[in-house]
Amino acid sequence: MTKKISHDPNEHPAHEVPLAERLVKDRVKTWLDTALAIELAGYGDITAEERASRKAVEQVKHLALADYSYALVPRILDDLRRAGLLVDGDR
Structure with missing residues (x-):
């Protein structure tokens, strides 16, 4: 039986x-x-320098930035709520 696709x-x-x-x-993903x-x-x-720089950027991207949606986004939303710019009804 196939699942109906809406x-x-x-x-x-x-x-x-x-x-x-x-x-x-x-917005964060676009900026990153x-x-x-x-x-x-x-x-x-x-050059070898450029190659090393690219490797470092890729490591940062995968190690430090990969979980931005779990580490950064909730903090931004909490900051907005505390500042009164985002109310619970906006969820």
């Missing part, structure tokens, strides 16, 4: 996550992706 955008699993959290995650892309952009031949 094409209604309101039934997408992403809608189970609060809107404020989705917006913060998207842009910053990393700029850092990793190379011009011409890659």
Whole structure:
């Protein structure tokens, strides 16, 4: 038996996550992706220094930034709530 697939955008699993959290995650992800892309952009031949720099950036990306949605986003949301900019009804 096949599972019925709904094409209604309101039934997408992403809608189970609060809107404020989705917006913060998207903004942080866009910023991180842009910053990393700029850092990793190379011009011409890659020197040993550039290769080492790229490796370091990749390690930081995977080790320190990979869990930003669990480590950073909830803190941002809590800060917004404490500042009165996000109320519990925004969940």
